[in-house]
Amino acid sequence: MAVVATALGRILADLGVRHAFGVVGGGNILLTAGLTGAGISYVPARHEGGAMAMADAYHRATGHVAICTTSHGPGLTNIATALAEAAKHGSGALVICGDAPSHGLRPHDIDQTAFVGSVPAPVLRIADHQTALRTAVDALELARSASQPVVLCVPNDMISVEVSEHTPALRPSATNVVPLAPAGLDAVLAALTRARSPLLLAGVGAWRSGADKILIELGERIGALYATTTMASGMFSSNRWSLGVFGGFAAPRAAAIIGAADLVIAFGASLDPFTLHHGKLLHPDAVLVQIGIAGERANDRVTLTVTGDASAAADALLTAVNARGLPPSSWRDEVTDDIATAGWEHESYDDAGTDDRIDPRTLTAALAEILPQDRTVVLDGGQFIEWPSRYLPVPEPSAMVFMGAAFQTIGLGFAGAVGAAVGRPDRLVVAALGDGGALMGLPELETLIRTGRSALVVVYDDAAYGFEVHMYGPQGADLRTAAFSDTDFAGIARSLGATAVTVRRVSDLWSVRSWLAKGRPGTLLLDCKVVPQVVAGFLSDLIAGKASTEPE
Template identity: 40%
Template sequence: MAKVYELLSRQLIGLGSDTIFGLVGSGNFFLAESLVTHGAKFVAARHEAGALAMADAWARLTQKVGICTVHMGPGFTNIITPLVEAAKARTPLLVLTADVSTGAVTSTFAIDIDALATASGAIPERLWKNSTATQDLVRAYRRARYERRPVVFVMPQDIQAAESTAAVIAPEDNAYFSVIPDRSILEKIVSLVRDSRHPLILAGRGSVLAGARAGLEKLAEAIGALLATTANAHGLFAGNPWSIGIAGGFSSPGAVELFRQADLILAFGASLTVWTRRHGRLFPESCPIVQIDLDPAALHRQYPVTLACVGDARATAEALLELLPDKPVGQWRTPSTLQFIQEHSWINTPFEDASTENTIDPRTLSLFLEQNLPPDRILVLDSGHFMAYPVMYLSVPDEKGFVFTQALQSIGFGLPNAIGAAIAYPDRLTIAATGDGGLLLSLSELETVARYRLPILIVVYNDAAYGAEVHHFAPMGWPTSTVQFPDTNIAELARALGMHAFTVRTQRDLESLREALSDRSCYPMLLDAKVNPAVRGGEWFDLAFEGH
């Protein structure tokens, strides 16, 4: 006989959940304390939205079910925005939320959690009674894991505190997803490959989840294809000389030129959004597109492709290899193409430095960071006008080196996402690239960074504005006083919390930081970079607002 909250904590530990993010109130206090007692690492956030965003990033990088716990009532309503982001992104999360006791319909905390969860795109599950406590929890956990969606597990207080004889259920790891299309479909793909001279393999997040890098690289070599990724799979082909980077708004001008020469796109685990396709202008109109995805609902959803089939990215790539001719059929992998790729990366694309006496060009800042930060890193990107510059100039070592929570296009997730990333991989330097708007929106979590002394570099591209709105509406003749603000001394805020923090206005300021940036004991660190607000995002920025 044990308290239900005790059984729930044992069950979570038994399922392998050793890291919990959350904010504790009276409704989830006993569960949280019990989890810590049983050996779980509890990461205490300062805001519930931050806690869920941390769990989201942690889950994306570790490919495990992220766990977040919050109080009832406002504790739950505070997580709605990051919950919608996670639902749109299909992140496997288990949200343990308290609820009022059974029948407490007049409690000020009483809300329809199930309805709010459903409206957010999450799956509501519930702790029904003390005798089924562990069964209820395991069911919710499995749904999060196998359906790859956030599950909100509602825990009434009276049932949490009840006694139960329910047994902890042993974990089962017997689910496999190695789905291969029928041979007839594979042969259709091979036929398209044989007719192609400039094939390109485009890998999305589904390829990351499938561990498909090796298989896709072998397939690309066999058919003479170039390689590219969506933004969410950035880093998957890091170091491969035939990779041309991200497809979409973040593509370099040289990469765009190559994309427009493609005569076959093999998209593995990629949803083919308007951003990836540059609103239909990245690939030639006549270019056939084959979409391979484990989720049938993803096929044709964003774009009517030439051929769509259900399949695991790695298994399908390996199956195609067995049917291909011995010699590559493509004609793209030539010394001249390789030289073009190398010479036309963002790093080698020239720009005119627009730094002034008091502001730094965001491109100059980003390029300096690329040259002076350790390569074993995780780049976490917030949203805003600045967001392309870190992607353009800061390389990542692999698919675990990039966090991009932009399914909802909200600002303010960058800092808590970085905390989740740093907890997942503390041996790497996590770079949180954010604007002043996003940083100030999540300012409470700056204390969390300082409290845990996390290996994080926070780079604030500070233009004292919501720069995206300024650069979008000002050219139309609109005043922008509502989206511009007095300069904020963000470095001073960080120093008040005990962090190393520096204000950057010039190249000289950057040069003075070389030693500190190379000293791991100086982290966490914040750079309040006063960027030149006149530097406007390029084509990617216009694409972002197209069809907004």
């Protein structure tokens, strides 16, 4: 026999959970002791929202479930933003939190099930000692099988109740492999038969289904080019026929080639307006096929929506193409020379740097020449995201940890760096943040430094909420609400124990070379004073679109 707190930790460790992140309080400190006592590695965060973002980033970087643990009430409500980001992205994480006693709410309690349900995320609550471990196992398996955050509430009066440590049998996980329906297969084959310039587009759903190799085979067989969404960056990184990112971050020459495609088959991609560049990316006559699991939202631009798991669908298509003897397209022969110069590194621009501020494009391109290719890029939210997305390619989708995309938030970058570094210590973590998001999530910079994780932090510091300044300044916004005096991020980082340098020109990046040569110990923060006038291309498009739709 053991108490719930102890038994819970042991069973989760036995089922393969290796890492937990959290902030302890009266509702979970004994639960956390159960986790650490079972050998689960625990990272104490400075804010519950940071702990949730760490567990989210850990899943993105590894594909495995980590634990976020909080106390009851405000401990749980503090994770709201990060929980919503994880839920909307589809990150498997297990939240273990305290809760009101079984007999009812106290004056300071809230209905935690209702609160989490608004995100939404599934909630399981331990009801009694007989089903406590069964409930915990079900919560973990749901997080794993459905790739979503699941909240396990442990009532205050249940934590120290004795339970049998008999491990409940795992329930069979529901399969997520949805076969391609015959009618859908025939429709896609018909489109392939007519296509002269086919392109295969992979989203993060394709990566999660393990479709990378079969999509390469399918593309080789039909003579297609490849592209990915931002979240699936790197999926075809080593293939010569890859155009890189499809959408608002596409390089101009790559976008021109994409615009010549007469058939685009999207696997596991939601096809949001950004991916389709607000309707400007594809040729008006191009056929757009969306293949994904039921429930994915289709864009109005989609010609044909087909339900099916990405990997299974690609395999079925390849089999059918071979059976019918469809000839491959000759499109690759026509664009060979164009693809060779289609990347951002081949695009010129007028450097806007000054004596005391560096052009963010020049900064990021210079870092790309210094940093090793085997890296995890962690992005916070803000207009600066375009520069690392352009110039810092990643080796595979698990190395692109974009913490603000799903819920349109900022402030999760430092926490994301911790989670990614814990999950993949073998890869260099490069965390990119704007100054606004950096200050919002500053407590977890201390966590990153304190835990000794190796990471390069790049703060794109324009002393403003740059997105809002550029987007809404022309519309009459009072920019005093979005601009600030300069922040000495380097000084802050050094006070917390990191190595830090203020970067105003490319020559200041000597510190990165030195840090790498020493084996990249701990955290190196670059406070990059960037030119505020350089506007990201995707933001310029939004501004132009806003101007064209607003009444004069």
